[in-house]
Amino acid sequence: MSDLEAMVIDLQTRVTFQEDALNQLNDVVTRQDAEMLLLREQLRMLAERLADFMRQPSAGAGSPMDERPPHY
Template sequence: MKKKELLQMVEDLQSQVAFQEDALQALQAALTGQQQDLLVLRRQLQLLKERQDEQAAALDDARPEGREAPPHY
């Protein structure tokens, strides 16, 4: 191979590496954002579950003794 061809190959490889580094940084940023979103969603789910448990307990407390909830169809 000629020196010119080798230099072109090296430049092409450097360009590919630079592109891959940019892509990797973009993927890392996306992953970080998704991890933050997941943390927020988990917290919201936990709060909803706690609220639902509180409401279920309040309904049980409000139900007169001896009366069961009607069956659901």
């Protein structure tokens, strides 16, 4: 085997490993993107619930921010 053939085989091997690494990274990024979309939606829903809760008149005397925690 000549030096040129050995270099070509080495380059082909490296390209194959790089393609595999890129595919794995792409899979990770795709999963993270889907998870971020889900988390954003959950955060939006929680913000809406909090806003609704803060707008409601409380059953007790005062706002929820003035209430003492249950361990007092």
